Amino acid sequence: MxxxxxxxxxxxxxxxxxxxxxxxxxxxxPGQVLEDPSARVSACLAEPLGFPPLARAIVPGDRVVISVDPNTPQPCEIISGVVRTLLAGNVRPSDIVVLQTRADVGHSESLARTGSDGVEVVHHDPRDRSQLSYLAASAEANPIYLNRHLCDADFVLPINLTQPEASFGYGGIYGGLYPTFSDAQAPQRFRAAVFGRKAGPRQRCCAEAEEVAWLLGVQLSVQIVAGPGNTTLHALAGLADEVARRSRELVDAAWxxxxxxxxxxxxxxxxxxxxxxxxxxxxxxxxxxxxxxxxxxxxxxxxxxxxxxxxxxxxxxxxxxxxxxxxxxxxxxxxxxxxxxxxxxxxxxxxxxxxxxxxxxxxxxxxxxxxxxxxxxxxxxxxxxxxxxxxxxxxxxxxxxxxxxx
The missing domain is CATH 3.90.226.30 (LarA, C-terminal domain)
Structure with a gap:
């Protein structure tokens, strides 16, 4: 054969x-890839795991920032699903910021097709100090600098790619948020933990990312399980602990x-x-x-x-x-x-x-x-x-x- x-x-x-x-x-x-990831994301946000529907969690006038893990497959479709849900909940386009790590005209074009011309797309540069704000000191006494849009937001909604814990460079459930949208120093500390190949430093890095999410007030998150190539197997949304547990089960079954x-x-x-x-x-x-x-x-x-x-x-x-x-x-x-x-x-x-x-x-x-x-x-x-x-x-x-x- x-x-x-x-x-x-x-x-x-x-x-x-x-x-x-x-x-x-x-x-x-194993599993069937999603034919319409955007629709699936919208459906998940309408009935999140352990959390009220997204439309009920946001007050009119809230500034919403969507942070996008750079490893997310089909990012245009995933982002569009989130933005459509926000717009359907009467969030104004001008109150939505999509935060990503690199310029991609495809993302902007995709958002334009949803009728959300007023949505701001920001490309994070960790070397640009004017983009950064000080959030707090971590439990390990490390200064935490983040993109200022995250610090100024009323509601932060991270889109994260769930990866197997045994994968190279695993950064935890919030690795797509931090140190992705931090200053240039934080990723260096995280890389040093990976170089050492010891469980302790890696676990501390994952804990620091979770601490950053807590300091930002993140309660609801979108977790993506990638399929083969640039496809999506699963999309989940909900309370952090519940969606983390379920997404880990799904990513382990697949990968x-x-x-x-x-x-x-x-x-x-x-x-x-x-x-x-x-x-x-x-x-x-x-x-x-x-x-x-x-x-x-x-x-x-x-x-x-x-x-x-x-x-x-x-x-x-x-x-x-x-x-x-x-x-x-x-x-x-x-x-x-x-x-x-x-x-x-x-x-x-x-x-x-x-x-x-x-x-x-x-x-x-x-x-x-x-x-x-x-x-x-x-x-x-x-x-x-x-x-x-x-x-x-x-x-x-x-x-x-x-x-x-x-």
Whole structure:
């Protein structure tokens, strides 16, 4: 039987891996994707879990800020569902702010189609001090600076992507709110916690994000569970504790994957459009694949990645000891620092190869094997005696029951 692994926006690899070689075919996601995410979000906000309908929770004249997790799939549809619900509840467009991390004309066009021309779309820049306001000091005595629209809001409604707790860079249920919309220092502290790989610092970061949500008065939140590619499996809204518990159950059912044992070859893919083809998702996919790849095995990442590596990843091209590279990467402030640190660690344990739209010298310059075309991936699959296919690896949290191939 043939196997198909989708990557990029509309590309796919076809394999004929023998059953005795194929340890696990993780190319299907249980559940049906939402045909109309916008309508689903509106329905959830009309009957939230453990919370009154959104229209009854907002007083006329309240300033409402919708913060959008940058990893949210189908953001235009999700945002439109929230905005339509607010407008139906007689909230004026001029009282609504959509806060996101990067300029995306598609979001503005989508809002215009809802008849909400007066809705303000703000693009957060953590380096712009004029955008920031001091909220409070955290329980750990860290100063909390947030986008001023959040601090000035009467009602903050976060849209968060729920991720498995075992995923790379997991920031808790409010990771899409904080440190996403903070100053430049908070993300560095959170990255340091991830670099350490210890549970304690990560738990403190998650607790700090929850503390920020509490300080902002957040009670109602929208939680999204992603489907394959740029699709949505589930949308939930409700009281924070209830929606967090239910969304964790749903994300684990979809993306917490158990395989019988590790394999000598893991072929992992990043499916989705240009926004999904990022170095952050490269890191997430690499981490997922490394969890089920045997020591000294091979990881192949199939992507449409065409963005050049950032400053942290480019440091891997320098001929230096790992300890020195690790120190330099820790001090980088760029978004690719976590992926660079992970790649430095992983390439000492497994061979990492990349199918992308990048030039050979760019890929090999960061210590990664260059895959020119899908035929090379298929040939690699014929050279190993154990193989795992992992679709949407940037979403997945796989786990092997046995440590090594049998």
């Amino acid at each position: 043939s196997q198909y692994l989708r990557y990029g926006k509309d590309s796919a690899l076809r394999f004929d891996v023998p059953s005795e070689t194929l340890v696990a075919d993780c190319t299907a996601v 917490s994957i158990q395989v019988p044992r590790k394999a000598s070859l893991v072929i992992a893919a990043i499916e989705g459009d240009a926004d999904d083809q990022s170095w952050e998702n490269f890191g997430r996919a690499l981490y997922a694949a490394s969890r089920v790849c045997a020591d000294q095995g091979t990881i192949v990442l199939c992507t449409d990645l065409k963005r050049k590596p950032g400053p942290a990843l480019r440091r891997l091209a320098v001929d230096a000891q790992d300890a020195e590279l690790r120190r330099q990467i820790r001090h980088e402030k760029s978004d690719d620092a976590m992926s660079a640190s992970l790649l430095l660690e992983t390439r000492n344990q497994q061979r990492v190869c990349l199918l992308s739209r990048l030039a050979e010298e760019v890929v090999e310059g960061i210590g990664v094997g260059y895959i020119a075309d899908p035929r090379q991936v298929r040939r690699l699959s014929e050279q190993h005696d154990s193989c795992i296919l992992l679709a949407n690896a940037h979403r997945a949290a796989p786990h092997a029951m046995l440590a090594e191939p049998v």
